[in-house]
Amino acid sequence: MSLVLQSLLPYPHSCQGTSPHQQGWDMKMAMLSFCGIDVSKDRLDVVVLPEGWFFSVSNDTAGWAELVVRLRPLTVSAIGLEPSGGYERGIIRGLLAAGMSVRRINPNKLRQFARARGVLAKNDRLDARLIAEYVAIMPTRVVQRDAAVERLAEIVTMRDSCVTSMLRPRTRRLISKMPC
Secondary structure, eight states: OOHHHHHHOSSTTOSSOSOHHHHTHHHHHHHOEEEEEEEOSSEEEEEEETTTEEEEEESSHHHHHHHHHHHTTSOEEEEEEOOOTTTTHHHHHHHHHTTOOEEEOOHHHHHHHHHHHTOOOOOHHHHHHHHHHHHHHSOOOOOOOOHHHHHHHHHHHHHHHHHHHHHHHHHHHHHHHSOO
16 A cells, blocks of 8 residues: 555554444444333233343233333334234333334244244243344334224124124034934
């Protein structure tokens, strides 16, 4: 390398220039948090990574408000939820109303991710941790609130419930008339 060119370069012995640490990239990545929420009928199990915080809140309006209050001071980049029969709808509405980035995770993809990580056990705390890791590593789509789609989903759920309850007595009659 010529002496003229060498004096113009800030790091003459490096092709890459400054390191990511000197540029501050690693500090930005270290400040981001990812949240995983395992949803059940009665409670929400929450894990925040990389902090490793675990806590539970009730799956009602008071618990949703508490969750938003706890997550607001953190720089949570993404919040992941695994759908569980509609019990997640309220918390998704609450988090979206608070301006947080929510992702709904496909349960089959989450199971494959768990198998690939070697996690064979399954409990609420592990599921919440896996969801947080999945959101941190894998590309996911942000949930967007659409009132018409939500209303349609509720109507379809109510219709399915009505059809099932209407067919139940007929099925019982048919089964009771079968010879043993």
